[in-house]
Amino acid sequence: MIKLTRRYPFSASHRLHSPAFTPERNAELYGKCNNPHGHGHNYTVEVTVAGPVDEITGRVANLSTLDALVRERVIQAFDHRNMNEDIAEFRELVPTTENVAEVVRRRLLSGWPDDFARLDRVRIFETRNNIFEIGNI
C-alpha cells in the first residue's frame, strides 16, 4: 500500500459570520475574520489517495484523472471566488476552513470513480501556518 499526495492552490475570500449570533458575539468569536467586507487567503488543498501500485504502470493513480477530478469538482468552483456568495454550501454554513475541508471531502466523494485509488485524506492549508485535515476517509 502506498499513498500519493497532490497539492492544488486556490485563492478565495470569505467572511466568518453566523446568523445564529448577535453582531457583538460574532465580532468576539471570529475577531478580524468577522470583517463585514470579508478577506482572502491563498489556500492549498492536499488530496491523498491510497492503494496498491499497479505492477505494469507503476502508478497508484493516473495523475491526469486525479487532477481533472479535483480541478472540476473543487478548484474551478473555489478559485477567485467569494465563498460566502459563490459556493452554494456556504449560504447555510460558515466558511471556516474546517467546513471548507468537509465540503471539499463531500464534493470529491460524490464524483469519485469506483475503479480509482481510494480517497484517503483531505488537508487544507488556509495559510502556511493554519492547517486543517480530515484523515482516514
Add this chain to the structure above:
Amino acid sequence: MIITRRVEFSSSHMCSLPGLSAEENRRLYGEGANPNGHGHNYVLEVSLEGEPDPITGMIVDLKDLKQWMNEEVVEPFDHRHLNYEVKPFDKIVPTAENVALEIWRRLEPRTAGTRAKLHTVRLWETNDLYVEVTA
C-alpha cells in the same frame, strides 16, 4: 518515537511503457512521458521508529542514518538518469511510487540489529506531489 531525516538528490527520468504508443504513454503519464526524459530535485524524508537507548538517549545515531541514505540512495541516484543508470529502473517505470518503493527496499535491511525500524519513506518529486510508503 519517530525521527526523520531529509536529503535531496537530483535525477532525470522518463515514464513510459515500451509496449504503448507515444500517445498512449502521454495519456498515462502526461508530460512525464517525454521520450528525452526530464528531471527533478527529489526530496527524500526517511522516518525511523523506536525507543531511545536509556544511556545514549538516541534511537539511532543520526550519522548512521545519514550514511545509509547516502550509500543506498544519494550516491547511486544523484545526478543520474534513473532509467539508464539505476536498477531496477531498466525494467520497471521510475514513477515516484516505484522510486519510493525501491528506496524502502534498499534502506530496510540497514536497520537490522538496531533499535530502529523503518517507519515511512516519503519522496517529494515536486512541491506539488509526494508519495509515502509505510510498513
